[in-house]
Amino acid sequence: MIDINELKFDVNGLIPAVVTDYATRRVLMVAYMNRESLAISIEKGLTCFWSRSRETLWLKGETSGNYQHIVSITTDCDRDTLLISVKADGPACHLGTDSCFEFPVWESDAQEDFSLDGLMEMIRGRKTSPKEGSYTTYLFDKGLDKILKKVGEECTEVIIAGKAQDKAETIYEISDLVYHVMVLMVEAGISLDDVRSELGRRHVIDKKVKQEKMV
Numbered sequence: 719m720i721d722i723n724e725l726k727f728d729v730n731g732l733i734p735a736v737v738t739d740y741a742t743r744r745v746l747m748v749a750y751m752n753r754e755s756l757a758i759s760i761e762k763g764l765t766c767f768w769s770r771s772r773e774t775l776w777l778k779g780e781t782s783g784n785y786q787h788i789v790s791i792t793t794d795c796d797r798d799t800l801l802i803s804v805k806a807d808g809p810a811c812h813l814g815t816d817s818c819f820e821f822p823v824w825e826s827d828a829q830e831d832f833s834l835d836g837l838m839e840m841i842r843g844r845k846t847s848p849k850e851g852s853y854t855t856y857l858f859d860k861g862l863d864k865i866l867k868k869v870g871e872e873c874t875e876v877i878i879a880g881k882a883q884d885k886a887e888t889i890y891e892i893s894d895l896v897y898h899v900m901v902l903m904v905e906a907g908i909s910l911d912d913v914r915s916e917l918g919r920r921h922v923i924d925k926k927v928k929q930e931k932m933v
Contacts, residue, residue: 726798735800740789746810747818784808820846
């Protein structure tokens with residue numbers, strides 16, 4: 719473990735803190751800490767920062783209820799930046815989004831490794847920063863009724879393909895359904911972590927049911 723005294727605070731007594739989601743590893747926000755806010759963060763297990771604009775301590779979630787429960791605090795090789803992994807009670811951004819980093823500046827056309835979290839981030843970006851010609855932006859522009867209609871249509875397509883026992887077509891239609899459900903999630907303010915948590919709770923229940931049947 720690194721001693722706090724080894725950390726390098728700047729001339730104003732501050733050190734940048736990059737906050738990431740424990741489950742997704744996604745960057746949620748960047749803020750600053752001083753020695754006092756870092757000590758409070760460690761003591762409470764909740765992120766506490768120093769507000770440079772208000773020049774005061776700032777316990778994240780104290781007003782909004784969106785507390786960030788700290789899993790770990792790590793420093794870099796130069797000891798001048800903190801990486802804080804958290805489990806968040808709600809959005810990190812004051813705009814109500816999970817992350818403060820929702821506004822694309824540039825995107826490469828090169829294919830990147832796929833992940834559901836990456837897809838979710840792209841979908842969020844199409845809502846917060848509409849892109850002309852984007853189908854996802856089109857859905858958000860049309861609103862909830864259009865999104866729900868597409869989810870219903872894709873459910874039907876999955877049923878038809880599944881009934882036909884056409885594996886390739888079923889995979890294709892399930893993929894369409896998953897995408898449209900994710901668009902609905904963004905529209906409804908539901909995150910992948912919300913679904914992961916719910917599935918986790920059901921997994922525990924399922925294990926208990928299996929154990930009861932074995933007795």
